Amino acid sequence: MISNIKIVDSQILSDNWYILKKITYTYKKEDGSVKKQIREAYDRGNGATILLYNKDNKTVILTRQFRLPSYINGNESGMLIESCAGLLDEDNPEDCIRKETEEETGYKIKDVRRIFDVYMSPGAVTELLYFFVAEYSPSQKTGKGGGAVHEEENIEVLEIHIDDAMKMIDSGEIKDGKTIILLQYVKLHNLI
16 A cells, blocks of 8 residues: 655646646655656546436437547547536536536536546546436427537537447447446436
8 A cells, every 4th residue: 555645846747738747756655665756647627527318218418529639549530429528617516517518418407416426547637527417308408509619619419319329339439438437327227
């Protein structure tokens, strides 16, 4: 077990979009030895994600948008199918996810349920992601969605039957970790 962590040095390598730091730290191991390591950590803030589901129709609301990192890593179109998500900025997680849901999907949801919090890539990214689920109905659709105009997100809103969404995981059409976790959650907990 690692204990007694001490940050020795922290350098900002980039603060262009978010903050990339080079951290030098020492830690004392159980045997008493002290080890020094140097790692990089990307701090983009914390975020929230949600899966909207409709029990009657057995459908979920997902989004599709271009993701540069996936394109760079071999995704020919760069497009990913995902659950609605966004960075907290100055909001608390529940306020953030309500705002993001309306901006991205066009649904103004009422009752959201926080199910857990997850570090999605703790080896390099500081982000803690808050996971939510919420029921939706067609009457809650107040806009077209697509994302905030000033952020130029160009988000496509998808309504997909849960069985089709699960097949899309198997086929590789859905590759986003947070989305897979949420889809499996609603299936495992018989929400839909």
